[in-house]
Amino acid sequence: MTTTETDALPVEALPVHVPLVTEPLGLMGSLAAARRNLLEILPDLAVRQPMVSGRTGIRWHMVMEPAAIRRMLLENIDNYPKSVTTKNLLKPAIGDSLFIAEGAHWRWQRRAAAPAFSHRNVSALGPVMGMAAQNSLDRVEAAGKRAVDYYEEMVRATFEVIGNVTFSEGAQFDPEQVHSAIDDYIAAAGKVSILDMLGVPGWVPRPGRLLSKRAVGEMKALADQSVEARKATGPGMPPDLLDLLLEGEDPETKRKMNTAELRDNLLTFIVAGHETTALTLSWALYLCAFDQGVQDRAREEAQAVLQGRVAEAKDLDSLPFIRMIVDETLRLYPPAGILSRTAREADELGGREIRPGDTVMIPIYALHRNRLLWDDPDAFRPERFKDRKEIERYAYLPFGDGPRICIGVSFAVQEAVIILATLLSKRRFSLLPGKAPKPVMILTLRPEGGVWLTSEPA
């Protein structure tokens, strides 16, 4: 790692980051780099300029200018549907669900699913999140002084949450099986997407297609079982995500989801929801171990509010510093590191010509570290989020924005704050020397090698 001239801090004072490329890589170089780590194809210019354009088989643009991003995600959204690549990649797994659908088919699904994610309904899921936090704490305490990989631990905790709010207890399903099916799929699909994104022709063989087919079949069968079982048993009290989705109806067209649509959306929530939140949590724990001063302050806040109990949804407003840590973690390590769109018609973004068919990317990782938009962008400073009004809206996009903004924002933030506050109130986390995680992006931005930390009673 090197220091750049605009980094005000010496490199050892900065949490892990990836050196971006300063020389053009060419097609073969890009391919090789992209297979290892998508962040390694990001040009260094992307953190210094408002826009970077190029051609590797197809014309592409990376947009880091807030006004141009606003145009893509809001004002001229119809011109920038999710890229063909994203759709081809995800459709076999999650059908034409909320994440992928466009136009009227997207709108009615969004309206039908929205109530399930309202503040009131998400708050009611607090106890499920608290239980997962307690179970995670129990495992961490049982490990004693032994180092634990918190990436794996957090995947386990968030999968417990999403599993409990979507799958019926009656359905014969094994969480480990669903999880490994999703993991296999993502691993295989990630390799495919990179080739597609760079415009490599369709005849070049893509690895892993067979594997992903099997994994997809397993996932679908499990989700179908769950929907049918819940239809038979009826809703629980309070209703969980699956109950609310079963009840969900588009207020305009009165349309309700059939079993296949329910299943596809359920899988969407599982795929979109659990690993992203686990990544946020594991990177947050890494950052707290990296900066013990921040960790101490967070612990004081958590202990004062929780008084020895597990965090609940109602505590969220009383845990502002923990929330700032979550926000700053999502800035430094946004789980969805790159959003990709395909231009439908000619347009202009940031003064540049956009042609129909161009790939237009918002590299969130680079946007969040752009020198024109952030002070000391590579430094970990939760305080920047003290006053949210100070943050330029289209410069900070961990959840996207506009009509297609993540439907699960409050779900994810509530879950992350509950689990982080509970863990920090009871344990002190420290880095394991020589085991720094490396930010690697395939589909999501993961800590390669895991987040290995030791912990002791706080």
Ligand code: HEM
């Ligand atoms: C920290 C955790 C999360 C992050 C960082 C995240 C990030 C994102 C981003 C960036 C998008 C927009 C993608 C685009 O515009 O191309 C998105 C959309 C979406 N997310 Fe999340 N997400 C998280 C958690 C969740 C959870 C917990 C759920 C559900 C339980 C969820 C469900 C969805 C769905 C369904 C969409 C598509 C919405 C639409 O197009 O109408 N996400 N997410």
